[in-house]
Amino acid sequence: MIDNELFPLLPDALCQATGHCRFKGDRAGVDIAQARFGSGSPAPCIHNEGGRLTLGRVFLAAGVRLWSHKGGELSIGDHTVLDAGVELIAWTRVTIGQHCYLGWDVLVMDTDLHGAGNRPVVNRPVTIGDHVRIGARAMILKGVTIGAGATIQPGSIVTGDVPAGTEVAPPPAIMKPRVVS
Amino acid sequence: MPDVRPGRGCIELGHVGLYPGVRLHCRQTGRIAIGDESFVNRRTRIFAAREVKLGARCMVSWDCTITDWAGFDAPRTFAPVWLEDEVWVGCRAVILGGTRLGRGCIVAAGSVVQGDFPAGSTLAGTPAKVVS
Numbered sequence: 001m002i003d004n005e006l007f008p009l010l011p012d013a014l015c016q017a018t019g020h021c022r023f024k025g026d027r028a029g030v031d032i033a034q035a036r037f038g039s040g041s042p043a044p045c046i047h048n049e050g051g052r053l054t055l056g057r058v059f060l061a062a063g064v065r066l067w068s069h070k071g072g073e074l075s076i077g078d079h080t081v082l083d084a085g086v087e088l089i090a091w092t093r094v095t096i097g098q099h100c101y102l103g104w105d106v107l108v109m110d111t112d113l114h115g116a117g118n119r120p121v122v123n124r125p126v127t128i129g130d131h132v133r134i135g136a137r138a139m140i141l142k143g144v145t146i147g148a149g150a151t152i153q154p155g156s157i158v159t160g161d162v163p164a165g166t167e168v169a170p171p172p173a174i175m176k177p178r179v180v181s
Numbered sequence: 182m183p184d185v186r187p188g189r190g191c192i193e194l195g196h197v198g199l200y201p202g203v204r205l206h207c208r209q210t211g212r213i214a215i216g217d218e219s220f221v222n223r224r225t226r227i228f229a230a231r232e233v234k235l236g237a238r239c240m241v242s243w244d245c246t247i248t249d250w251a252g253f254d255a256p257r258t259f260a261p262v263w264l265e266d267e268v269w270v271g272c273r274a275v276i277l278g279g280t281r282l283g284r285g286c287i288v289a290a291g292s293v294v295q296g297d298f299p300a301g302s303t304l305a306g307t308p309a310k311v312v313s
Contacts, residue, residue: 107272107273116287117267117285139290141290
């Protein structure tokens, strides 16, 4: 049973998680026995290229993609919900705590995927504590640690640490007076 | 599959990698050109009513928008977008008309870019500014 008070839909939606997931790459090192999958298209995709994926009692909605690269460790604690379109990329380590909610199209990555120019690629682990709420389309980039109970408002691009219990928000749209022609 | 619609315009692709869900659309007689060894990642859309030109070895991440539409300040204006070789565009960035990025520029994730930037700059923010 997945019990997440932050999930905006009825708790029933979590009980009715009858979907399946797609696999790419390596099945060894993937522990998803307790995870539940939402129905809908495309099915959640778990892509392991020689890393490790450990999911507790997690709900993955349609369109979620988890990618663990060689040597990467991706772990998600119990009762966490990943809503539709969430993408997690672990080249070193991405850790997500318990009872978190990641909204639509949230992106978490611990790597830049490419180096700048001829320099090597930069990877730094990402840690997200328990009871963290992350709004739609937020991006959590390499090296970030988010403390327990923090709130990341929708659309934030997080590049630095967020202390426990605090809230971060993106710049809002500003009013600009305009003469309509 | 990528969705490539030249319409009455033209699309010139070198030896490029297009990921699933990429959309290349021309309107009127617009032209889209992408040089060799460039990659355009998932669901990125490139739209040209005049010209969008990417050099060789460019990397465009997923969910980006590259268009030659100049924005609401210049309605119905389309200004060419030129990305020189080895430009790297981070995910969910938006590049608007009248942009020229010099060789090796890096656009941070989620930025909105418009204007001329010299080779080797790193851009971030909305609107994007040079950060290094």
